[in-house]
Amino acid sequence: MYGLVNKAMRELVVKAHGEPVWRKICAEAGYADTEFNSMHQYPDALTYQLVGAASKVLDTPAETLLETFGEYWTDFAQSTDFGRLMKFAGRTLLEFVQNLDQMHAKIKFSLPDLTPPSFRCSDVSEKGFRLHYYSTRQGLAPLVIGMIKGVAKMHRTPITIRRDKGRDEGLDHDEFVVTYA
Amino acid sequence: MLHGLHLGAADLDRLYPCHLILDCDTRVIAAGRVIARLLPELSAKPLLKDVFLIERPQGATDFDALCRARDQSFLLAARSRGTVRLKGEIFPVAGAGAVFFTVLWLSDGGMLDELGLTIGDFAIGDASPDLIFLVETQAALLRDAQTLTERLKAARDEAVAASRLKSEFLGNMSHELRTPLNAIIGFADYLLSVGAEKVPPKHLEYIKDIRSSGLFLLDIINDLLDMARIEQGKFVLEEQDVDLGVIVREAVKSVAEKARERAIRIRLTGFDRPVAVRADRRVMQQVLLNLLSNAVKFNRDGGEVEVSADAAPRGDLTVRVADTGIGVAPAVIPQLFEPFRQADSRVARKYGGTGLGLAIVRRLVELHDGRITMQSAPDAGTTVSFTLPRSRLVGLAA
Numbered sequence: 372m373y374g375l376v377n378k379a380m381r382e383l384v385v386k387a388h389g390e391p392v393w394r395k396i397c398a399e400a401g402y403a404d405t406e407f408n409s410m411h412q413y414p415d416a417l418t419y420q421l422v423g424a425a426s427k428v429l430d431t432p433a434e435t436l437l438e439t440f441g442e443y444w445t446d447f448a449q450s451t452d453f454g455r456l457m458k459f460a461g462r463t464l465l466e467f468v469q470n471l472d473q474m475h476a477k478i479k480f481s482l483p484d485l486t487p488p489s490f491r492c493s494d495v496s497e498k499g500f501r502l503h504y505y506s507t508r509q510g511l512a513p514l515v516i517g518m519i520k521g522v523a524k525m526h527r528t529p530i531t532i533r534r535d536k537g538r539d540e541g542l543d544h545d546e547f548v549v550t551y552a
Numbered sequence: 553m554l555h556g557l558h559l560g561a562a563d564l565d566r567l568y569p570c571h572l573i574l575d576c577d578t579r580v581i582a583a584g585r586v587i588a589r590l591l592p593e594l595s596a597k598p599l600l601k602d603v604f605l606i607e608r609p610q611g612a613t614d615f616d617a618l619c620r621a622r623d624q625s626f627l628l629a630a631r632s633r634g635t636v637r638l639k640g641e642i643f644p645v646a647g648a649g650a651v652f653f654t655v656l657w658l659s660d661g662g663m664l665d666e667l668g669l670t671i672g673d674f675a676i677g678d679a680s681p682d683l684i685f686l687v688e689t690q691a692a693l694l695r696d697a698q699t700l701t702e703r704l705k706a707a708r709d710e711a712v713a714a715s716r717l718k719s720e721f722l723g724n725m726s727h728e729l730r731t732p733l734n735a736i737i738g739f740a741d742y743l744l745s746v747g748a749e750k751v752p753p754k755h756l757e758y759i760k761d762i763r764s765s766g767l768f769l770l771d772i773i774n775d776l777l778d779m780a781r782i783e784q785g786k787f788v789l790e791e792q793d794v795d796l797g798v799i800v801r802e803a804v805k806s807v808a809e810k811a812r813e814r815a816i817r818i819r820l821t822g823f824d825r826p827v828a829v830r831a832d833r834r835v836m837q838q839v840l841l842n843l844l845s846n847a848v849k850f851n852r853d854g855g856e857v858e859v860s861a862d863a864a865p866r867g868d869l870t871v872r873v874a875d876t877g878i879g880v881a882p883a884v885i886p887q888l889f890e891p892f893r894q895a896d897s898r899v900a901r902k903y904g905g906t907g908l909g910l911a912i913v914r915r916l917v918e919l920h921d922g923r924i925t926m927q928s929a930p931d932a933g934t935t936v937s938f939t940l941p942r943s944r945l946v947g948l949a950a
Contacts, residue, residue: 408700410693452692455665456685462670470671477671480682481689 372418373482374407379447380421380440381407384429392428399424409451412484415508434513441517445525457525464528464549465500468492468519488515499530499550505543512537512545519549564651567675570638572652574600578615581649586656586673590636604628604638619644628654635666655680661688715783723780726773733773737766775908778838779891782915789832789919793946796836796871797823800859803840807848815854818844822861828946829869835916842909843873843936850934851877867942874935879928888926889914913938920944 384393397405400420407413422440426433448457460474461467468490475487488506504515516532523530529552537545561582564571569586572594580603583594593603600606601613608627612618622642630636640654658664658680674681740763743751751759781787797820804818811818829836840859847857855876864870880888891911917924917938928934 406700406703409696410689452688452695455661456688459661459664459670459681461672462668466670466672473671473676477682477685478689481686 372413372415373409373485374411374413375409375448375451375453376444377407377413377418377421378409379444380418380425381405382447383440383443384425388429396421396424396428399428410482419510433510437511437513438517438520441514441519442521442524444514444518445521449525462526464519464523464526464530465492465495467522467526468500468502497551499548501535502532502547502549504537504545504547509538512547515545515547519547523549567677568640568653568655569673569675570654570656571640572600572638572654573649574615574618574652575649576615576647578613578618586669587636587638587654590667591630591632593632600628603631605631607637615650618642619650626652626654627657628652635663658684660684719780719783722776723784726777726780729773730770730777733766733770737763737770740766775912778912779908779915782912782919787915787919789835791830791832793828794831794833794836796827796829796831796840796861797825799833799836799840800871802837803844804859806841807844811848811857814848814851816848816851816857817855818848818857818859820859823859827861827869829940829944830946831920831940831944835919839913839916839938840871840873842913843938846909846936847873847875847877847934850879851875864939867945868939869942869945870937870939872935872937874933876933879930879932879934881930882928885926885928889924910936 381393384396394405397403400417400423402417402421422433422436425431425436429436445457448454456474456478460470469492471490472487475485475489479485479487486507488504488508488511490505491503492500493503494501502515502519504512512534516534519532520530523532530549531552532547532549535546535548536542565584569584571584572580572587573582575581578600579597580594580600581597583591588594591603600618605628606612606626607629609621609624612621619642622644624641626638626640626642628638637657638652638654639657640652642650642652644650655675655678656667656669661684663669664681664684671681740759743759744756744763778787800820800823804820808818810816844857844859851857857876858872858874860872860874862870862872888910891908914924917940920940921944922938922940924936924938926934926936
């Protein structure tokens with residue numbers, strides 16, 4: 372994963388719990404440094420280790436942390452150089468999600484090592500839509516829930532989101548039901 | 553119609569959401585959905601020149617002139633909104649007018665925001681957003697690298713400042729320690745000179761201990777003071793023509809007693825005639841005495857020390873001090889030339905010393921434009937060589 376993701380996690384922890392706690396998490400994860408270079412490619416395993424370490428240090432389930440992090444990610448990305456590119460993805464939550472694959476394809480042009488997930492929408496109505504999430508990475512469904520919540524907030528669209536079914540049920544992807552509140 | 557394929561208005565709009573359709577009077581009679589949204593005045597079907605300034609090609613204003621420029625690249629700038637610019641080409645349709653196949657001309661990511669554009673406003677095949685993404689991510693990469701560089705620079709400045717403070721502190725402290733120590737050694741000397749008739753024999757032994765401990769401490773303090781002066785750049789060489797052979801023999805005399813006690817033989821090679829260099833005599837004494845002391849200290853009983861002088865490639869001079877002692881692992885050699893480092897803490901406990909000796913020697917040799925190296929292996933002895941450049945050799949050897 373690109374360092375930008377780990378950097379966001381660092382910022383979230385530091386803002387909420389302070390620098391010493393983040394140092395403790397890095398030590399627990401066996402990461403000698405405490406900073407990340409946004410465009411540097413880090414092993415996925417490091418991100419998982421950091422989440423595991425944060426869960427232990429903060430005594431919070433990893434799923435809760437991932438969802439919180441997902442929601443924070445939108446705020447974080449908006450505050451970085453990628454903020455205006457995020458607006459470019461769409462004027463509404465639905466448009467944004469529908470354009471995500473195209474966005475990732477464009478980002479991959481300059482970050483060739485990016486292995487982004489893929490999103491597809493179905494059952495679109497005025498009440499909401501069904502979100503299909505495809506990824507080579509495991510266990511990140513809570514992160515998607517948080518991220519969609521964050522994007523909805525960015526578009527001032529109150530929603531509820533729940534995971535309906537997915538890889539645990541034998542599918543090759545996860546499905547979420549997004550309902551406008 | 554193309555091989556049976558029909559491309560309708562909706563297809564054209566999808567492929568070129570900023571296209572313009574002109575009639576033969578150059579009136580814009582239709583426009584793509586994106587450019588129509590950005591320039592609402594197009595809905596009134598205005599003349600092309602009233603809405604756009606034709607920047608390229610210049611002079612093409614009437615319909616015929618526009619059509620004649622069909623092989624050229626057009627740049628159109630909206631008169632009502634300076635940031636809206638189109639680039640593309642004109643495609644005349646016989647007797648019906650012409651189509652401008654144009655795309656938005658973007659130069660930075662800020663324009664996306666300013667014009668309220670989203671990814672859906674571009675044809676999938678339009679490379680402009682890809683280029684904008686590339687530019688934006690590269691800029692982000694540069695800013696990131698810049699931030700990291702600044703952070704590293706700040707950390708380095710802080711470390712340099714701390715190191716300078718430490719050197720100043722060491723220098724001041726060493727100076728302060730040396731003054732009372734001189735009094736201690738001086739009075740010990742006096743009491744020893746007064747002799748046995750006035751001082752009880754047992755006390756005389758105590759005084760000898762005070763003196764030798766004082767001298768030992770003085771050596772350490774002098775090392776610290778030298779290191780501090782070198783690090784502060786205050787160490788000034790007093791250069792003159794010196795014969796290294798003389799200095800080596802003086803150094804051998806200084807360690808001879810300790811060498812004799814442990815049956816260590818010291819051999820000189822290449823000093824049978826003067827080895828003259830331009831150098832600071834006191835500094836060269838310090839360098840050679842340090843290397844010889846180490847060679848004896850870390851040798852085995854009954855071992856051997858050889859000091860030799862040889863011509864090195866390019867006419868430089870190399871002086872080697874080789875012993876048959878305990879040696880060190882090659883991996884720790886670089887550490888030994890750094891201040892306050894010894895091969896391991898057990899060495900420090902067994903043999904004493906500040907761990908400054910070789911670090912000082914290295915700096916002193918470097919002050920003479922020379923370099924120093926060490927070859928060693930555990931239980932296989934150690935050879936320390938320092939090389940002085942040809943420019944330091946003087947013609948005394950002739």
